[in-house]
Amino acid sequence: xxxxxxxxxxxxxxxxxxxxxxxxxxxxxxxxxxxxxxxxxxxxxxxxxxxxxxxxxxxxxxxxxxxxxxxxxxxxxxxxxxxxxxxxxxxxxxxxxxxxxxxxxxxxxxxxxxxxxxxxxxxxxxxxxxxxxxxxxxxxxxxxxxxxxxxx
Numbered sequence: 354x355x356x357x358x359x360x361x362x363x364x365x366x367x368x369x370x371x372x373x374x375x376x377x378x379x380x381x382x383x384x385x386x387x388x389x390x391x392x393x394x395x396x397x398x399x400x401x402x403x404x405x406x407x408x409x410x411x412x413x414x415x416x417x418x419x420x421x422x423x424x425x426x427x428x429x430x431x432x433x434x435x436x437x438x439x440x441x442x443x444x445x446x447x448x449x450x451x452x453x454x455x456x457x458x459x460x461x462x463x464x465x466x467x468x469x470x471x472x473x474x475x476x477x478x479x480x481x482x483x484x485x486x487x488x489x490x491x492x493x494x495x496x497x498x499x500x501x502x503x504x505x
Contacts (some may be wrong), residue, residue, distance in 0.1 A: 394422070396479040397450040397463070403434045403486025405452055405461040411436050413465045418442060421463060426446040436463060445470040449482035454489075461486060 411419040413429035413500065427433040434450075447468030450460055465480075474480070 370390060393440050393476050395436045395438060395474060397434045397436065397469060397483050398427055398479065399432045399434060399483050399485045401485035401488065402434065402452055403461055403488050405434065405463070405486065409460060409462045411463045411465065413467065434463065443473045445498055446474055447482065448471045448474065448480055449484065450480045451484040452486035
C-alpha cells in the first residue's frame with residue numbers, strides 16, 4: 354500500500370492547525386493576553402482582596418479595559434494592586450475601585466466607577482477611593498453567630 358505525499362502533507366497540516374488552535378484556546382481561557390494593553394498603569398490599595406488574582410480583569414461599566422498585573426503588600430501591610438489598563442483612558446481623579454465577584458461563586462475582578470472631577474489620573478498614580486472585597490463566608494458567619502438576643 355503506497356501513500357501519497359499530498360495526503361501525508363494534508364494530515365500533517367491538519368494536525369499542526371489543531372495543535373495551534375489548542376494552544377491558543379489554553380492561553381485565552383487561562384486569561385493571558387498576547388499583547389500589552391498600552392502601558393497605562395494605576396495602583397489601588399485594599400484592606401481585603403478576597404482571592405483576587407493576577408490577570409483578573411479590570412472593567413468599567415462591564416467593559417474590560419485592562420487586567421491586574423501584580424498584587425503585593427505595601428508598607429502598611431495592605432494589598433497593593435497594580436493594574437495595567439488600555440491606553441487613552443481618561444479617568445477622573447475621584448475614580449473609585451471595587452473588588453466584586455462574577456456570579457455567586459465566580460472569580461473576583463476589579464470594577465472602576467468614574468467620578469465627576471475634571472482632573473484626570475496619570476499613569477503610575479494611585480486610586481484614592483477603594484472598596485474591599487465582600488467575603489461571603491464572613492456574611493454567613495455574621496448571620497449565624499450574630500443573633501440579637503434580647504434580655505427579658
